[in-house]
Amino acid sequence: MKTRKAIVMVSGGLDSILAAKIVAQQDVEIIPIRFTSPFYPSDNLDIVGGIVPEIFGVPVRLIPKGNEYFEVVKNPQYGYGSALNPCIDCRIYMFRKARMIMEEESASFIVTGEVINQRPFSQKRFMLELIERKSQLCGRVLRPLSAKLLPPTEPELSGCIDREKLFGISGRGRKMQIELARTFGLSGFSQPAGGCLLTDKTYAARLKELIQKILYCSIGDAELIKHGRIFWNERNLVVLGRDRVENDFLERVARCGDRIVKLENAPSPLALIRGEKITGEVVHYCQRLILQFTKKKIPGVPVFSIKCINL
Numbered sequence: 001m002k003t004r005k006a007i008v009m010v011s012g013g014l015d016s017i018l019a020a021k022i023v024a025q026q027d028v029e030i031i032p033i034r035f036t037s038p039f040y041p042s043d044n045l046d047i048v049g050g051i052v053p054e055i056f057g058v059p060v061r062l063i064p065k066g067n068e069y070f071e072v073v074k075n076p077q078y079g080y081g082s083a084l085n086p087c088i089d090c091r092i093y094m095f096r097k098a099r100m101i102m103e104e105e106s107a108s109f110i111v112t113g114e115v116i117n118q119r120p121f122s123q124k125r126f127m128l129e130l131i132e133r134k135s136q137l138c139g140r141v142l143r144p145l146s147a148k149l150l151p152p153t154e155p156e157l158s159g160c161i162d163r164e165k166l167f168g169i170s171g172r173g174r175k176m177q178i179e180l181a182r183t184f185g186l187s188g189f190s191q192p193a194g195g196c197l198l199t200d201k202t203y204a205a206r207l208k209e210l211i212q213k214i215l216y217c218s219i220g221d222a223e224l225i226k227h228g229r230i231f232w233n234e235r236n237l238v239v240l241g242r243d244r245v246e247n248d249f250l251e252r253v254a255r256c257g258d259r260i261v262k263l264e265n266a267p268s269p270l271a272l273i274r275g276e277k278i279t280g281e282v283v284h285y286c287q288r289l290i291l292q293f294t295k296k297k298i299p300g301v302p303v304f305s306i307k308c309i310n311l
Contacts, residue, residue, distance in 0.1 A: 005105060006029070007101055010052055011034070019113040020056065025165070030058065031101070037065040038222055063101075065094075083199050085199045114145070116143075118170075118171065140153065210222065229289075236273055258309045259273040259283065273286055
């Protein structure tokens, strides 16, 4: 019976699965966790939810990164990367959450698939040490793929983990990981190419404008602006659906105080208005946008419906 437990932070990429496999082979019970967010690609979540239980025989615990995390995105202590990605603060946030789960589960340490120097900034050795310090996890984060290039961790020093069975991988190359995957019979995993929407400059520009114009914007607002055509009238957000799927989505996510504007006598974009002061002028602006993007000829005078969401 396995008496030693470790929290494994899985991402959907190959590296974290390899790390979990290496540790599991040393008679350690693994508890996989996966953080979820509107900023992560959903296909990775499908991989994690399907393949990880198949490999390890245990479900993945999903940890939503909600409004608490969104405050980190809005005001990062360590600044942003190339766009609006607060990579250092993000890692600290996740490690703190992982530490809480570790304590709840009476686990001994945390495992990640991080590889030294694979990322240009957040995976430098001094940054890994900073993140551990700020997360109160010094010596309790095991990185099996790069462990031999790092100081021994507590599980290694205590004999829980055999350091000789760990690896010394560094940089962006994939040769060693691919060889390990073949050894373990693993396939179907994504490359460590990130995929975080906060690194996408187009989306980051949308999000920055949202943060500037809606003082108390939420993670739900950040999800909303991933979809449709985005417009602003003063501090009011207007989102136009580009097809039936997006129109349905906008109706589904509308919340109290929003307006749903439809052109009733021709196929057209549906619009959602969100803001603190939605005046008649804002609604008229929205109607003009709908007409601008309506492709079909409108029979007679345009007929609009305006629904105020009260629930």
